[in-house]
Amino acid sequence: MPEQCDPRPYDALLLLSFGGPEGPDDVVPFLENVTRGRGIPRERLKEVGQHYFLFGGVSPINAQNRELLDALRKDFAEHGLDLPVYWGNRNWAPYLTDTLRTMVQDGHRRIAVLATSAYASYSGCRQYRENLADALGALGAEGLAVPRVDKLRHYFNHxxxxxxxxxxxxxxxxxxxxxxxxxxxxxxxxxxxxxxxxxxxxxxxxxxxxxxxxxxxxxxxxxxxxxxxxxxxxxxxxxxxxxxxxxxxxxxxxxxxxxxxxxxxxxxxxxxxxxxxxxxxxxxxxxxxxxxxxxxxxxxxxxxxxxxxxxSATVGADPRFAAAVRDFLLERAAAERGAAPERCALGALGPGHDLCPVGCCPARAPRPAAAGADWRGPAEAPA
CATH class of the missing domain: 3.40.50.1400 (Rossmann fold)
Incomplete structure (x- = not known):
């Protein structure tokens, strides 16, 4: 396999997103997922959901993730990158735990994760890592193999x-x-x-x-x-x-x-x-x-x-963004193999870290978060 298209040690890519309702009946249950643990009354959620009801109860995000999935698979195929791409959400179907379960059942044990959030923050990074930890814990409780997951770096300046x-x-x-x-x-x-x-x-x-x-x-x-x-x-x-x-x-x-x-x-x-x-x-x-x-x-x-x-338009499924995902997937794979890949970044801040260090974007109430230096969760499968 050519070095520039070598995804090892990864055997799959997971597109991890927020999720959104796809019909009027989904809106309140979706908002209950988003606000779980905050004690917000159902009537208040119906008021908040008016934004969604203006658009027929459908958030555009799931359709846009499907478009991005198609763009990623097309780009990978055109560049000889033989790596399956899956999709899971934090707050709506397809749910993250269900997708990871399918990935494990399909034989995947070393998974790169692309979150649809480009910047550093608790809600934009660590909370995704906490959801990954929850999902991995659920798989372990089911007696399934627990894969190793690595979240790809922040890409705001790629x-x-x-x-x-x-x-x-x-x-x-x-x-x-x-x-x-x-x-x-x-x-x-x-x-x-x-x-x-x-x-x-x-x-x-x-x-x-x-x-x-x-x-x-x-x-x-x-x-x-x-x-x-x-x-x-x-x-x-x-x-x-x-x-x-x-x-x-x-x-x-x-x-x-x-x-x-x-x-x-x-x-x-x-x-x-x-x-x-x-x-x-x-x-x-x-x-x-x-x-x-x-x-x-x-x-x-x-x-x-x-x-x-x-x-102005957001990036969405632009082919240049799909190519960028391939870029930082392969750079991370090369780094995991011990190489020192060149990392593209614009501006003054340089490329982000591969592994979130201890104390990165902390939560008010500490919770386990996968794919970081402080991850001490379920035993991971060997690479």
Whole structure:
């Protein structure tokens, strides 16, 4: 097998995602899965579910994951990479435990995991690792072989993730009326999280205080800067930009990252900005937070203000992203075999770590988390 397409020691890839409802009857049970243990009344979940009911009770995320699966399998086949690709979700079918059970029954024992979250944070990394640990524990309790799972590194600054977003911003600028195009402001958006969680995101060396945002904010700022620089290089226009937030869901008394996108649109309009491009760099695909919070709520706010806006595309199943997944899968495989592969990364932060160290994106209540230096879970199968 050619070295550049050698996936050993891995015998399968798992696409691990959040999941979403695929019909009206799924919405409340899905939200019960997401909020399990928080004691939220069912009636409140029905209120929260209105975002989904506006779209027929269907989240776009599962269909988008199917498209990404197809893109990955196509890319792998075209490059002679003989590695099966499976899909499991944290909160809806196909459930992670069920998928891992199938993978074990199919004979897989060393699994690379791609999470559909590109940045470091508790909810974007460690919580996925906790779900992996839960699933592996369930398999062990069933008497099944427990595979070794390795989560692939954060890919926020990989060219195959960044370049499609650059093209999305360029396309959105081109879609604006010519008279406002050059003065357009770029609002790079991502999911707001509690400032306490942001400050402890990433490795202990990344942790900060007083709302500075740790690795979560630093990584987004680095990507936003790379995109803004690329747009300037290709258009000759230096568009002002800011990192802003959306989709806050926490209690009002708990500080979350700000400013919110709708507040930011009001502020930019008051400052005389002629147009805004909303670029959702924190999201892999156009799932519900993008479709509702940007395409519905923020777009309505802009219309109320009389402010022209355009929303750029997420990466989704772009072939360049599929190629990037192949890239960091094979680099991790080479590293596991003892090689020192070249790792692609744009911006100032460099490529991320392969193995999450102790203290990385900690939870408030410590729980076992697989695929990290602190994993002490079920006995793993030999490589």
């Amino acid at each position: 060219p195959g993730f960044v370049r499609p977003m650059v093209d999305g911003v360029l396309a959105s600028l081109a879609a604006l009326p010519q008279e406002v195009r050059d003065g357009a402001h770029l609002a790079f958006t991502t999911h707001s999280i509690p400032t306490a969680a942001a400050d402890t995101s990433g490795t202990p060396a990344d942790h900060t205080r007083d709302g500075a945002g740790g690795a979560y904010v630093a990584q987004h700022l680095d990507v936003a800067r790379v995109i803004a620089d690329a747009v300037r290089a290709e258009t000759g226009v230096d568009h002002p930009w800011r990192l802003v937030y959306q989709s806050r869901s926490g209690a009002p008394h708990i500080p979350w990252l700000e400013p919110d996108i709708c507040d930011h649109l009001e502020e930019r309009h008051a400052a005389g900005v002629p147009a805004v491009v909303m670029a959702p760099i924190g999201f892999v695909s156009d799932h519900m937070e993008v479709k509702y919070d940007l395409d519905t709520e923020a777009t309505a706010k802009a219309a109320e203000l009389g402010l022209p806006v355009a929303r």
